[in-house]
Amino acid sequence: MTLSLAACAESDDGGGGGGGAGADETGPIKIGAVLDITGAGASLGVPERQALELLAGQLEEEGGIDGREVELIIEDNQSTEDGAAKAMNKLVNEDEVDIVLGASRTGPSLAMRPIAESTETPMISLAANQAIVEGSEWVFKTAQNDRVVIERMIDYMAEQGWTTVGLARDASGFGEGVAEMFDEIGAEQGISVVATEKFAPDATDFTAQMVNLRDAGADVNVIWGIPPAAGLAQRAYDQLGIETPVMQSHGIGNQVFLDTAGDAAEGMVAPLGRLVVADQLPADDPQKEIITSFIDDYTAEYGAGPSTFSGHAYDAWQLAIDALSEEGTDPQAIREHLEGVTDFTGISGIFTMTPEDHAGLPKEALALVTVEGGQWKLVPDEGN
């Protein structure tokens, strides 16, 4: 799956100036991407691929980076850890890419991390779990950390006066450590998890988990997963007639969730990127312009709007292009550039990276969103 972009100028005038001494300054700049295009993560990986292909096409029209061709190589990891590691190895060793984007989900991203670290290849993951970048040197990420998501959710729970939480979480990397983090962050407000249920990312029947949540009798239940599983779980929850309010994670920001959950999603609350409620943002929102123009371009190309996941891909691509055009292809220079990113306005939020924080998004990057009449709706809340 290779998308090759023709160079507009053959001349090689040294790129964006100041490429490191050992950097390869000839031939195309290569960006690799490892995405969950098939398998359980397909509802994430497909829009991410579409966003990257759109952006690569736009860059080609602009003539690449300072006239240098940019080649995008996309690999499908089939939503598996070993697939991700294999794809990462291929991109680094065979294709010799300058930077890698992906993977779409936590598990595959974690499988790629040691390869990025040992081969000193800059990598920007699109997944959520903080463990992907914790203590990393070469790995960055664009999806909001699960920690800031949980902070946002705890704020809302405290506002509502809820103290006990029932959790049904994804059994894969995305849900790993979530219950512990709820307890840790919620401790101050006296909020704790009283029941934890798990489901496989490709599960289809959720009766057992939801029955157990019902019996736990918590103030609020949290479903932590990605569509379609998250949507089916929401449906099972509604179908069992459980009246307790339900919150979901930022893993559900796409149309697939609305389609799978249907009416059952009405009233559910989730912290999501602003992309899904772009039309409801105030005119002075600093992200409004960039989000709106991405939505317009994406919709014009694919006939349907983008998801928050395509937003994560957009941000990773822009961060990569920014670093490549400023620093050339020297990996160390790219790494240092990414680490110094300050107030970089993206789709998922405004990024400020530091050597300690390779995710760069605060909890303000998330808006509390509900579903009304099958549409995403901004929740009136002090943080929004």
Added chain:
Amino acid sequence: MTDLLQLLFAGLSQGAVYALVAIGFVAIFTVSGVINLAQGEFAALAGLVAISAVGSGLPLLAAVVLAVVSVALVAVIMERLVIFPVKRMTTLVSLILTLGVSTGLKALMLLVYGPNAEGLTPLTPGGFSVAGVSIRYQELWILLIAGLVSLAVYWFYERTLAGKSLRACAEQPVAARLVGISLTKASLISFLIAGTVGAIAGVLASPIYFTSWESGLTLGLKGFVAATLGGLISVRGAVLGGLLLGVLETLTAGYISTGLRDAVAFLLLIIVLVARPAGIFGRTAEARV
């Protein structure tokens, strides 16, 4: 008590889908000794055909009929192209051949329908609640139609001359040919039945359990386990095996751990193959190995 009933009901409706897939395995195996690993793909394909037909504006019932007919046709074509030309068919050869077909069908579905999982519109949307147990109308449809289809297939194989002559092909191929039963025709009919039953399972399950290009894999494996519980040659055993598997899975998920859910089928398979290779419901006299 409410929980137990709820779990039992969820398990039965899931089990009914396994049962239908299992009948497909049995229908073919009893006639030609072929284990058709593409059985799960029949269900997935039917679901996807129906979803895309509804998406392009066809009424639900027409879409369902279209899906069942086209998958039955696929099964028949498969038999003619892949099974019929092989002169000396053994169960091992059949496994390899049908695994190939299954992989091919999966790739084709991915290509045509894309990687996303989707659900078909339910026959009757919504549901109701009895004594705290929530029931979806679609689940009732699954149980009802699965029951009728099982009865029809059972009646065909056990009570009609045509069905009996099909089974004769497997038990005494030479004698069957001597009395004028066409082996090739029998194999074709068995694939037609398996395709139809698999397709019905696919369109019934899709509204609740969703369909994607790869959902046939799990469904096929579970169906195979269910069929094996019944010794692979008994329609009644396959149905009971499917229901038992569905219920055990949900109870395991509810009372032990959701992580063990998918392990149940294979634990069961190992136990049965070791302890009772003829199936837990089968009489040992029925063993044909």
